[in-house]
Amino acid sequence: MNITLNNGVSMPAIGLGVFQTPPETTTDAVATALEVGYRHIDTAAAYANEREVGEGIRRSGIPRSEIFIETKVWISDYGFAETLHAFDKSAAKLGVETLDLFILHQALPGEFDKTIAAYRALEQLHSDGRVRAIGVSNFMPHHLAELREATSIVPTVNQIEVHPYFSQPEVRAANAESGILTQAWSPIGGITSYRGDGQKSTFTDPVILSVAEAHGKSAAQIMLRWQLQLGHSVIPKSVRPERIKENFDVFDFELTPEQMLIMGTLETGVRGGPAPESITLETFGRDIPEA
Template structure:
C-alpha cells in the first residue's frame, strides 16, 4: 500500500488514487469495493445517481477498516439541486452509505440551464461544510466558465473538480483554471475506458502505440502507465473495474516513475475529442431523475 496523498486547498488530505464505481451494478458493487479495500485503496468514489451508495457502505463495514481510514466521496445529482433539496441529498447519501460524515461531497454537473439552482446547491454544500457534516466540498464536470460563475457567488473555493481526463482528452484549459484556484483536478475515465466502449473516432487508449511502447519500456501495462501519468502530473485518478486482477493491477503504480520525455509523449496524445456528454447538454428535462430516499 502506498502513502501517496494529496493535500486539498482546505488542508484535508486525500489519497491520490481512488476506486470508482460508475456503472458498476449494485449487485457486484459491494464485492468490488471490498476487493479494492483489501488491495489497498483508501479512496472510494460513488454518486447518488450511480444507485450503488448503499453497497459501497456495506463494503466499508464488511472491510472492518476504521471509518477514518477510508475517504468517501459522493456526488449530488442535478434533480436534488437547490438549497433545501441539497441539504436533504446529503441525508439521503449519508443514510445509504451508513456514515455520519462524508469526506468529500461534490455537485455532479454544472447544470448551466438552471445555474441559479446550482448556486443554491453549492451554498448548501458550504453549510454542510460549516456544520462539520462534510470535510470537503467540490464540483464535477465544471468548465472554466462554469467555475468562474460559481466563484463569483461562492464563499468557499471548491477543493476538487472531477472531470474527464485521459491521454486522448486531457482538457488543459480546465486543468489550468483549476490550478489557478488551487483546485485539484480529479480524473474520471482516467485510463480512457470511455474510448473503449463509446465510439469517439479516436480508437482506444489501451492500444495506442506510444502508450504501449512506454509500457514495454517500463515493464508495466498501458493502464498502469496512464495512471502513473496522472499521479506524476499532480492529479487524482479514480479508475474502476469489477475484475480482481485489474483492481490490483490499477493499484500497482507506486513502484516506478515515468521520465519527463515519456510524460511529454503522453501529454501530446490529446485529440480534443470528449468521450462523455457535453456539460452544456446536461439539463433537468433530459437527465433529471428522482434519487430514492433509501
C-alpha cells in the same frame, strides 16, 4: 500517496471509482479494493450503488476513520433545501454520519441559480461539520468563475474527464489557478473503449504500449502514473480483482520527462462524456430515491 486539498484535508491520490458498477458487484469490488490497499472510494447518488459501497466498507472491517468516502449530488436534487436532503439520502445509504468529500455532479447551465443554491448547501454542510471537503464535477472555467462570484468556499476538487486522448488543458489550468485539484474520471480512457465510433482506444495505443513495455507495466498503469505525475487525483474503475490490484500498483516506477511529453501528444479533442453545456433537467433529470 496522499494529496493535501486546499482546505488542508488529506485525500488518497488513488480511489476506486464505481461508475456503471452494478449494485450486485459493487460490494465485492469495494471490499477487494480496500483489501488491496485503497483507502478512497468514489461514488454518486446517480450511480444507484451508494448502499452497496457502504456495505463493502463495513465488510472490509477497516475503521471508517481510515477510509475517504466521496459522493456526488445529482442535478435533480439541486437547490438549497433539496441538496441538504440529498446529503441525508446519501449518508443514510452509505451508513455514515459524515462524508469526506461531497461534490456537485454537474453544472446546470440553464438554471445556474439552482447550481449556486446547491453549492451554498454544501458550504452549510461543511460549516456544520457534516462534510470535510466540498467540490464540483464537470465544471468548465466559466462555471467555476460564476460559482466563485456567488459563493464563499473555493471547491477543493473539480472532477473532470481526463485521459491521454482528452486532457482538457484549459480546465486543468483554471483549476490550478484557483487552487482546485483536478480529479480525473475515466483516467485510463476506459470511455474510449466502448464509444463505437471506430476510433482507437487508449488501451491499444502504440505510443502508450511502447512506454508500458519500457517499464514492464500495463497501458493502464502507464496512464495512471502519467496522471499522478501531473498532480491529478485518479479514480479508476474495475470490478475484476486482478485489475483493481493492478491499478493500485503504480508507485514503484516513474515516467521520464520525455515519456511525460510524448504522453501529452496523444490528444484527440474528442470528449467521451456529455458536453457540460448540454446538461438540462429535461434531458438528464432522474429521481434519486430515499434511503
